[in-house]
Amino acid sequence: MSSNAKVHSLSDLANILDATLIGDGDREIHGLSDLRRAGPADISFLSSSKYADSLAKTRAAAVVLREGDARNYSGDKLVVDDPYASYASLTAIFDVRQKRETGIHASAVVHPHAKLGDNVAIGPNCVISADVEIADGTELYPGVFVGENTRIGANCLIFANVSVYHGVHIGSDVIIHANTTIGSDGFGFAPVSGAWRKIHQLGGVIIGNRVEIGANTAIDRGALGDTIVEDDVIIDNQVHLAHNVVVGSGSAIAGCVGVAGSTEFGKGCQLGGACSVGGHLKIADNTIFSGATVVTRGNREADVFASAAPIQDVKSWRKNSVRYRQLDELFARVKKLEKDADK
C-alpha cells in the first residue's frame, strides 16, 4: 500500500540486523512481507518452524531465519538468533509513515510561554498552552491539545486529536495514538445530601519513557498524587486507567481493559484484552491476566489468572446458566447424599 518504498541491499540489511548473510548481498530489497504474501522484491522472515510450509512456497527475495531452519531453505537468507526481533527491526526500516515536517504550522496556536525544542513538528491546529515544554524531535499531528504546565519529552509521536490536559509529564520516545486523552479528571465525587459534590482532581499523570498508548484510550489524572505509567509500558486501544493507577515498567495492557482507581500493577504484568480490574488492588510483578478476566483481588506472587465463563452454544448456555444460579443448593444436595451414603 506504500507509495514511498525504500530500497536496501541485502548486505545492508545483514549489517543492520547483525545477521549472517548467505546469498547475494547485492540483491535489492524493496519491501517486507510475510512468507505467503511476499513478492520477489520483498524480504520475509520465519519466526517459528511451524510455518515451514510457507517457507517452502515463498516467493520472497530473501528470508530472515534461525540457523536451525536455514538448512531447509536454499534461497538468499539472513541467519539470526531471533527472527521475530529482526522482523521488528525491519518494520522500522520499511515503515510507510512519513515523518512530519518540522516547524510550527501557521495554524497552530502556541503560547509565548511554551518552550519548544529543536526539530519539533507542531501540526496544523495544534494548541500548546502556557508553560508547556516539548523536547527535541517530537512530532505532533494535527489537532493535538496540550494543557498548561505539561511536559513532553524528546522524539515523541503524538497522533491527531490527542488531548493532553495540564500538569502531565510525558517521557521521551513515547507514542500516543489518535483521539486519546491523558489527564482527564478521575471519577471522584463525595455524596453530600443526596447529590454528588465534585472532588477536583489535583494530581497529574506521569508517563515514562518508551511508552506506547493506543487510540481512543483515556488515562485520568490523580486525585491528589499522580497516575503513573512507568517506562517501557505498552497500552492498546480503548483502555481506561482511572486516577492514581500505577502501571509497573514493562507491563502490557491489551485493548478494552479498564482499571479502577488506585490499583497498582508491579513490573512486567500482562493484561489480555477486555480485562476489568477493581480499585485499590496490589498486583504482583509479572502477573498475567487472561483476556476478559474480572480482577477482584490483588496477589502477592506472580501467577496466571482467568475468570471468563466458557463460550457455549446458546441452548446449552441457557440450561447451564439456570443451573449456575442453583449451584450452592446443588452442593448442599450432594453433601446430603454423601451423608446418607455414609450412614
Add this chain to the structure above:
Amino acid sequence: MSSNAKVHSLSDLANILDATLIGDGDREIHGLSDLRRAGPADISFLSSSKYADSLAKTRAAAVVLREGDARNYSGDKLVVDDPYASYASLTAIFDVRQKRETGIHASAVVHPHAKLGDNVAIGPNCVISADVEIADGTELYPGVFVGENTRIGANCLIFANVSVYHGVHIGSDVIIHANTTIGSDGFGFAPVSGAWRKIHQLGGVIIGNRVEIGANTAIDRGALGDTIVEDDVIIDNQVHLAHNVVVGSGSAIAGCVGVAGSTEFGKGCQLGGACSVGGHLKIADNTIFSGATVVTRGNREADVFASAAPIQDVKSWRKNSVRYRQLDELFARVKKLEKDADK
C-alpha cells in the same frame, strides 16, 4: 426537536414508499414519530402487531402498516409489506441533520497534492494530507484529519474530530461518527531482552462501501497485510478492531465489542454488545454471538453462541461464585457417589 421541518403530502410519501394509500392524499405530513408520541401532523408506523394498543390510541396524521393490521385502523394509512423498512425510508426524508455547505472552509489545510472531487464539503480545521483522494459529494465535519495516501470514496459522511491515518482506503457511502480513529498502529511488539521492540505497522485499512462506523471506535491498520471491513458492515460505538481483523460483508458489530488481531469473521455475522473476541480465530458466515460473549474459539458452521454468567442478587452471586471455584471437585464427589451406589 427539529427546527427545519419538511412538509410532504401523504400521496408523495405513498409514492416514495411504494405504498397503497388509503385516505386523504393531500394531507400534509410535517414529521415522523412513534405511535405514542406522534402528533396530528406526524406520520407513524406499526412494525409489529404487538403494538396494536398504541395504534388504537395514536393521534398520528397517518400510519404505515401491513395489510393485516390495516383493517384495525380507520385513519389515513399507507399499506406496505415491511413497515419497518418503510420507517427507515421515512427517517431519511425527515432527517434533521443539515447537509454541510460544499467547498473547502478557509481554515481547512488541504495539501496541494490532494485530489478532491466535486461537491465535497471540507469543514473548518480539517487537515487533508498529501496524495489524499476524496471523491464526489463527501462531507467532512470540522477537525477531521486524513493522513497521506488515504482514499475516501463518494458520498461519505465523516463526523467531527475523526482521525484517519495514512494509507487507508474507504469506500463510498460510508459514515464514520465523531472521535473515531481509523488506521492507528496495531498492538505489535517483539519482546527483546526484557523490553518491547515496536513492530511498525506497515499494512493499511480497507473499508468497503455502505459501511457505518460509530463514535469513539478504533480500527487499527494491519501489521503487514490490511485490516478489512467489507461492504455493508455496520459497527457501533466504542468498538476496537485490532490489526488484520477481517469483518465479512453484511456483518453487524454492536457497541463496546473488542476483537483481537487477525480474527476473520465470515459474512453476515452478528456480535451483541460488549463481546470480546480472541485473536487468530475463524468465524463462520452468519454466526451470532449474544451480548458480552467471550469468544475463545472459532467455528465452522453458523450457530448462536453465548458465555455471560447469569445475573443474580449479590448474596446468591457470592455463594454461587464460591461454589463455581469448587465445581471440578464437585464432579469428582458426584462420580464417587455414583460409583459407590453402583456397587
Add this chain to the structure above:
Amino acid sequence: MSSNAKVHSLSDLANILDATLIGDGDREIHGLSDLRRAGPADISFLSSSKYADSLAKTRAAAVVLREGDARNYSGDKLVVDDPYASYASLTAIFDVRQKRETGIHASAVVHPHAKLGDNVAIGPNCVISADVEIADGTELYPGVFVGENTRIGANCLIFANVSVYHGVHIGSDVIIHANTTIGSDGFGFAPVSGAWRKIHQLGGVIIGNRVEIGANTAIDRGALGDTIVEDDVIIDNQVHLAHNVVVGSGSAIAGCVGVAGSTEFGKGCQLGGACSVGGHLKIADNTIFSGATVVTRGNREADVFASAAPIQDVKSWRKNSVRYRQLDELFARVKKLEKDADK
C-alpha cells in the same frame, strides 16, 4: 505539580468549610494533600478512623476531621461533620486547573446565528454552528465542535476535542471531558433484502444540570424521542449510552459501561465499571450493579446485582470451565442419585 499555588489562612478555610477551628487561624495553607504525602504547608483530612495511623505520622499543617477523631490529634485542626465532603470543597479551592480566558479565540469559527452569553470562553479552533446557544460563563477548550440548534447552559466546562452533534440540549454546570461524543447516531438499521437500511436518528440528547461526563465517552441521539441524562448524574470514561437510554437523576455510571438502546434507569442507580446492560430494560430506582455485571433483565425494586464469574488461577479455571459446560448434566446425575437413594 501545580505552579499556581493559592494561599489561604486556616481561619479562612474554617469559614469556607463551616468548621470549628482548633489551633492557629493565621497559619498559611498552600496546598491540599493526603495525610501521608502532606507537607508542612498542606492541609489534609481524615475521612475514616481506619487511617488513624497516618494521622499520627502526618506532617500536615492542619487536618480536617470529625469531632470523634479530633481528640487523637494535637495539631491544628478543623472539626466538621463530614470530612470527605469538606475534602471535596477543599479540592475546588486548591484546584490547579486554570480558568480559560473569556472571549472568542481568533481561530474559532462561530456562526453568525449562534448566540453566546456573557463571559463565555471559546477556545482555539472551536466550531460553533448555526442557531447554537451557549449561556453565560461556559468554557470550551480547543477543538470543540457544536452542531446546529444545540444549546449549552451556563457555567459548563467542555474539554478539548469534544464533539457535540446538532439538536442536543445540555443543562448548566455540566462538565464534559476530552474526546467525548454527544449526539452521534444510534445504531438503528432495518434489514432489507440482506442489507442494512439506515434508520436516520431524528431524536436528540438531553443532558440535565450538574452532570459530569468522562473522557472518550459516547452518548447517542435518540431514534425518534430523545436520549436523556437527568440532573446530577455522573458518568465516567469510555462509557457508551445507546439511543433512547434514560439515566435517572443522581445515578453514577463508572468507566467502560455500555448500555443498549431504550433502557431506562430509575433515580440514584449505580453501575460499577464495565457493566454491560441489555436494551429495553426498566431498572428500579437505587439499583446497584457490581462491576462487570451483564444485565439481562430489569427489576422493580432496588437491589444489588452481580454476574461476573470468579477469578481463579488459570489451571483451576480451565478445569472448572469444562465442568461449567456440563452443569445441567450434573444436575441430572445428582437427581438420579437422589432418586436411587430414595428407593
